Amino acid sequence: ETVMTQSPATLSVFPGESATLSCRASQSIGNNLVWFQQKPGQAPRLIIHTASTRAPGVPARFTGSGSGTEFILTISGLQSEDFAVYYCKQYATWLWTLGQGTKVEIK
């Protein structure tokens, strides 16, 4: 099983600033990684797939990067609607596994 580790657990950011979220895989997963955004009481929303491709309708301020075992999600100029929990998930091999999430909160 591939273990996904996200850091930090919580990120406090002022609106308008940038946020950098990290995701590490316990073994190489190539670019088989997605990022989800989840707000309280809602289903997850796909933000990034194949490590760096934005899903349709996702603003350009969201950027995914990385391959192998190290991945980054950068959110530039945080807007109020961006404060949420973000999960990375690998789909290189079954069992697809997710990180424990990074909560991006307003500072």
Added chain:
Amino acid sequence: EVQLVESGGGLVQPGGSLRLSCATSGISVSSIQMSWVRQAPGKGLEWVSVVHRGGNTDYAGSVRDRFTISRDNSRNIVSLQMNSLSAEDTAVYFCRCWGCAYGTDVWGPGTTVTVSS
């Protein structure tokens, strides 16, 4: 527009069974990947099961031999039969499709399963 709606959740005693359904519109479940994902109260997401486009299925170790995913291609419904339920199965269960919308996925709003005596 693609829509997914889960149903079948509720309160069940330990050891009991439930069958969740994911009703779809705008897609053909026979040609896309469908998953069940759950989230225990206050916890993260866990991928429970998937039925791939070709029909083969996968399960998380924690549910293998207890849960069964299936699809009804004529009604475009995906189901999750859950047996031998325990408190650890208490969660919101989401249905999700991949390959059903260009470049992204679609999720249902979720259905809540509570296992308690």
